[in-house]
Amino acid sequence: MKLVQLTRGKFAEVDDWNFDEFSQFNWAANKAKSGRFYARRRLLRSEFDGPYRNVYVEMQKCVLSVPIGMQVDHIDGNGLNNQLHNLRPATIAQNAFNRPTPSNSSTGYKGVYHRKTGNRKRPFQAGIKFNGKQNFIGSFVTKEEAAHAYNVEAVKLFGKFAKLNIIEGYDMSQYIMEVIVDTEAAEIEGSRDAAEEFIKSAIHESACIDKDQAWVYEAREVE
Numbered sequence: 001m002k003l004v005q006l007t008r009g010k011f012a013e014v015d016d017w018n019f020d021e022f023s024q025f026n027w028a029a030n031k032a033k034s035g036r037f038y039a040r041r042r043l044l045r046s047e048f049d050g051p052y053r054n055v056y057v058e059m060q061k062c063v064l065s066v067p068i069g070m071q072v073d074h075i076d077g078n079g080l081n082n083q084l085h086n087l088r089p090a091t092i093a094q095n096a097f098n099r100p101t102p103s104n105s106s107t108g109y110k111g112v113y114h115r116k117t118g119n120r121k122r123p124f125q126a127g128i129k130f131n132g133k134q135n136f137i138g139s140f141v142t143k144e145e146a147a148h149a150y151n152v153e154a155v156k157l158f159g160k161f162a163k164l165n166i167i168e169g170y171d172m173s174q175y176i177m178e179v180i181v182d183t184e185a186a187e188i189e190g191s192r193d194a195a196e197e198f199i200k201s202a203i204h205e206s207a208c209i210d211k212d213q214a215w216v217y218e219a220r221e222v223e
Contacts, residue, residue: 001083004039004059012039012059013081027059029080034099038079060087071095077163090161093131097158101165107143109165111150114143126150130157144169 002019003011010029014022027041039059045052060072060079064087073090074081077100090098101110113125122139126146129135137153140146147165154162 006037006039006080008037010037010039010080013078013083014059014063015083018063018082022059022062030056032079035103036077036079039082063087064089073098073161094158094161097154097161098163100163107146109143109147109150109167110163111137111154112143112146112165115139126153128153128157 001013002016004014004019004022004027005011006027006029008029012022012027025041027039029037030040031037040056041059043055043057058072059082060074063082063084064072066072066089069091070089071092073088073095075086075088075098077098078086101108105112106114107124111126111128113127115123115125119139122141124140124143124146126137126140126149127134128137128150135153137149138146140149144167147167148170151162151164151167154164
């Protein structure tokens with residue numbers, strides 16, 4: 001792994017075989033509405049056959065080529081980690097599933113909310129957004145129980161694109177198996193091992209994509 005310098009004092013992580021190509025250009029650290037940073041650069045005049053236009057290209061799309069209408073998802077949630085093993089094609093909806101816990105979360109867990117009024121014995125609620133609709137999961141005594149309930153529902157709905165909560169006090173190796181049981185994922189391909197691998201991918205320990213896949217530029221015109 002090597003680092004490509006960006007603006008704002010940021011760096012992008014790239015594979016060794018892409019470093020020489022990417023380091024020829026001036027890359028900017030672009031901050032998205034989500035607060036994540038992504039690497040992008042302006043296309044040069046020499047890269048246009050016709051009249052020059054103000055067009056930017058994102059680094060992740062230079063590493064992994066995806067069909068029109070698809071996006072490139074960063075598995076670990078770091079928009080500046082553009083190593084091939086950290087990228088995967090995703091629909092717009094799948095890409096949204098992988099969003100991190102909001103910075104203004106009062107509980108520190110994704111999909112978990114603390115109700116100051118109502119059921120005092122079960123003050124923590126879990127909910128999940130799917131197909132544009134917020135779905136209520138349940139009320140719980142502790143925020144950890146609510147976070148676990150969110151994880152189970154997220155795996156059911158989002159599969160390997162689910163961004164799971166890392167729950168304080170849980171042994172993750174045991175937790176993986178608990179989620180498998182709760183979601184009946186052990187039936188996937190009729191194999192417990194396959195189910196375990198499925199859940200591991202959901203917590204971003206996925207296998208490497210073929211590093212020999214060719215990459216191409218996909219320019220996106222700035223509106």
